[in-house]
Amino acid sequence: MRRLAGWTLLFVFVLSLFGCGKTGGDMRVRGIDSEIYTDEDYLAAVQAVIAGFRDFQGCTLKEISYAGDETVRKEQEYILGFGDYDEGIVLLSSFTVDEHGGDGSLEPNHTYTRWGWYLARKNGGKWNIVTCGYG
16 A cells, blocks of 8 residues: 555656656656665655756656666665765666757757666655766
């Protein structure tokens, strides 16, 4: 029941973002298979990425997924080095860029896949994006 409530909350959140033109109508959030994170942990991180993606002018978010427990374990020390955090997570996304190249730093008319989002938090608090991009 908690899983359904979490997915419902995410669906409503995603729908609320359509007006800002940053998520495609077919934007997809892949499910999570993790021994580290709950669905609620993951959905909170997804929401942080969606909020952060608003700064990607001229881009449309297509998909968000979890990078996997192995990746998170490997990247944990790197993520925690960004500040006073005790937990990190890595998400991946794909998005398209308009003909203007977004803000000019991205390739026009291109689709980026496996764009990494590194997020951190302390004591189970709010996820913060500490860095993103291709590693």
